[in-house]
Amino acid sequence: MPDRRHLLLLGGGHAHVEVLRQFGQRPLPGWRVSLLTREEMSPYSGMLPGVIAGLYQPAQALIDMPALTARCGVELLLDRCTGIDAQARLVRRAGGAAVAWDLLSIDTGATPDTSRTPGAAEHALPLKPIDALLPRMESITAAARPGQHIVVVGGGAAGFEVACALAVRLPASVTLVAGASGLLAGFPARLRRRAARALAGHGVALSEGRNVARIAPGEAHLEGGPMLPASAIIWATGAAAAPWLAETGLARDPRGFLRVDSCLRAEGHSTIFAAGDVASLPEPLPKAGVFAVRQGPVLAANLRAVAMGETPQPYVPQRDYLRLLSLADGRALGTRNGLVFGGRWVWWLKDRIDRRFMARYQH
Ligand SMILES: Cc1cc2nc3c(=O)[nH]c(=O)nc-3n(C[C@H](O)[C@H](O)[C@H](O)COP(=O)(O)OP(=O)(O)OC[C@H]3O[C@@H](n4cnc5c(N)ncnc54)[C@H](O)[C@@H]3O)c2cc1C
The missing domain is CATH 3.50.50.60 (FAD/NAD(P)-binding domain)
Known part of the structure; x- marks a missing residue:
C-alpha cells in the first residue's frame, strides 16, 4: 500500500x-x-x-x-x-x-567514552556495543590463567558488576579502577561501603583516586605514574x-x-x-x-x-528508582529511597525482574 x-x-x-x-x-x-x-x-x-x-x-x-x-x-x-x-x-x-x-x-x-583517554579506543574493550563485546569476552575467558591481570576501568554500576562477574568466573586477578570519583559515586555511602567489602571478598583490587591517563598494549597507566599490567582492559566508563x-x-x-x-x-x-x-x-x-x-x-x-493528529503527553520520570547490583555469586545489593539492602533475596528479586522484562519480548 x-x-x-x-x-x-x-x-x-x-x-x-x-x-x-x-x-x-x-x-x-x-x-x-x-x-x-x-x-x-x-x-x-x-x-x-x-x-x-x-x-x-x-x-x-x-x-x-x-x-x-x-x-x-x-x-x-x-x-x-x-x-x-x-x-x-x-x-x-x-x-x-x-x-x-x-x-x-x-x-x-x-557507548562508554573512550575518546578522552589516549589508547583506550585502540587497546581497551568497551562494554558496548555488546555484540562486539561478547565474542571478545569469550576469548578473554578462555585465555584467562592464574597470574594474569584483568583491569576494569569505570567505578559505576556497570564496572562494579563486571568486575565482580570476572572475579567470580576467572582464575585471573581483577583490578577495578574507579578513578577520581571513586566507587559507585552517587550511591548511598552505606551501599558504597558494602560494595567495597564485596569486591574485597571476591579478591578484586580496588583503585580509587587516580583516573586512567592512557592505555598502551597490555598496560593501564594511571595519572601520576603508576602502571597496571593487564592481559585485558575492559572499558566501562560514563556514556558518550x-x-x-x-x-x-x-x-x-x-x-x-x-x-x-x-x-x-x-x-x-x-x-x-x-x-x-x-x-x-x-x-x-x-x-x-x-x-x-x-x-x-x-x-x-x-x-x-x-x-493520529493528536497531542502527545509528557513523560514524568520517577523521583527515585530501585537500583540493584549483582555480586555475581547469588547475592546482590540494592538501594531505593535512601535504604540500602543486600543478600540472596536481592539477587532473587533482580533475577525475577530481569527475567520478567525479557519474557515480554522473547515470547
Ligand atoms: C554492563 C552494563 C550493565 C548495565 N546494567 C544496568 C542496570 O542494571 N540497570 C540500568 O538501569 N542500567 C544498566 N546499564 C545501563 C543501560 O545499559 C543503558 O542505560 C540502556 O541500555 C539504555 O537503553 P537505550 O534504549 O537507550 O539504548 P541501548 O540499550 O543501548 O540500545 C540501543 C540500540 O540501538 C542500536 N544502535 C546503536 N547505534 C546504532 C546505529 N548507528 N544504527 C543502528 N542501530 C544502532 C543498538 O544496536 C541497540 O540495539 C548497564 C550498562 C552496561 C554496559
Missing part, C-alpha cells in the same frame, strides 16, 4: 522494544512501521554481567529482533545508521539507500554520544545527546522523537536502562498520538 505513511524506529533499544510490542498488539492504522537497527540480537544490559559471570546463557540476555519484529508486523532493516537529514526526512545508513520517513523515533543508546549525532543538525546538549522536550520530541521538531540514553530531557536523567524502559510506553503513546 504505497499511500501509507511511514514510522521509522531507529535503534532496537529498551524503549523501542516496548513500542514494537504495543504496535504489534494494536497496529497503527494507515501507517507502516519499520525498525532500522544494527544488531540482530538486541542485548539487555541488566543481565549482561550475569552472562559474563556464567549465570545466564547469552541467549537469555538477548532479544531476537527478527522474531520480535515479525511477530509485531514491523519491517526490519538490519543496518547501521550513519546520519539523519531532518529537513529531507531521510535516515542514511552504511549498507544501503537512505530511508525516507514521515515520523522518526530514535533509541540508539550511548555517538559522533554521527553531531552531523544531524538536531539540537544537542553539551555532551552531544539529543535535546528533547518533556514529550520526548526532538527540540524544534514535531515529527522526531528520541528516548533512552540518546535523549537529553530538560531535567537531565542518569543514563540508565530503567529510564529507557519507563519511557517505552510513553513513547509508544506519543508516536500513536502524533500519527
Whole structure:
C-alpha cells in the first residue's frame, strides 16, 4: 500500500522494544512501521554481567529482533545508521539507500567514552556495543590463567558488576579502577561501603583516586605514574554520544545527546522523537536502562498520538528508582529511597525482574 505513511524506529533499544510490542498488539492504522537497527540480537544490559559471570546463557540476555519484529508486523532493516537529514526526512545508513520517513523515533543508546583517554579506543574493550563485546569476552575467558591481570576501568554500576562477574568466573586477578570519583559515586555511602567489602571478598583490587591517563598494549597507566599490567582492559566508563549525532543538525546538549522536550520530541521538531540514553530531557536523567524502559510506553503513546493528529503527553520520570547490583555469586545489593539492602533475596528479586522484562519480548 504505497499511500501509507511511514514510522521509522531507529535503534532496537529498551524503549523501542516496548513500542514494537504495543504496535504489534494494536497496529497503527494507515501507517507502516519499520525498525532500522544494527544488531540482530538486541542485548539487555541488566543481565549482561550475569552472562559474563556464567549465570545466564547469552541467549537469555538477548532479544531476537527478527522474531520480535515479525511477530509485531514491523519491517526490519538490519543496518547501521550513519546520519539523519531532518529537513529531507531521510535516515542514511552504511549498507544501503537512505530511508525516507514521515515520523522518526530514535533509541540508539550511548557507548562508554573512550575518546578522552589516549589508547583506550585502540587497546581497551568497551562494554558496548555488546555484540562486539561478547565474542571478545569469550576469548578473554578462555585465555584467562592464574597470574594474569584483568583491569576494569569505570567505578559505576556497570564496572562494579563486571568486575565482580570476572572475579567470580576467572582464575585471573581483577583490578577495578574507579578513578577520581571513586566507587559507585552517587550511591548511598552505606551501599558504597558494602560494595567495597564485596569486591574485597571476591579478591578484586580496588583503585580509587587516580583516573586512567592512557592505555598502551597490555598496560593501564594511571595519572601520576603508576602502571597496571593487564592481559585485558575492559572499558566501562560514563556514556558518550555517538559522533554521527553531531552531523544531524538536531539540537544537542553539551555532551552531544539529543535535546528533547518533556514529550520526548526532538527540540524544534514535531515529527522526531528520541528516548533512552540518546535523549537529553530538560531535567537531565542518569543514563540508565530503567529510564529507557519507563519511557517505552510513553513513547509508544506519543508516536500513536502524533500519527493520529493528536497531542502527545509528557513523560514524568520517577523521583527515585530501585537500583540493584549483582555480586555475581547469588547475592546482590540494592538501594531505593535512601535504604540500602543486600543478600540472596536481592539477587532473587533482580533475577525475577530481569527475567520478567525479557519474557515480554522473547515470547
Ligand atoms: C554492563 C552494563 C550493565 C548495565 N546494567 C544496568 C542496570 O542494571 N540497570 C540500568 O538501569 N542500567 C544498566 N546499564 C545501563 C543501560 O545499559 C543503558 O542505560 C540502556 O541500555 C539504555 O537503553 P537505550 O534504549 O537507550 O539504548 P541501548 O540499550 O543501548 O540500545 C540501543 C540500540 O540501538 C542500536 N544502535 C546503536 N547505534 C546504532 C546505529 N548507528 N544504527 C543502528 N542501530 C544502532 C543498538 O544496536 C541497540 O540495539 C548497564 C550498562 C552496561 C554496559
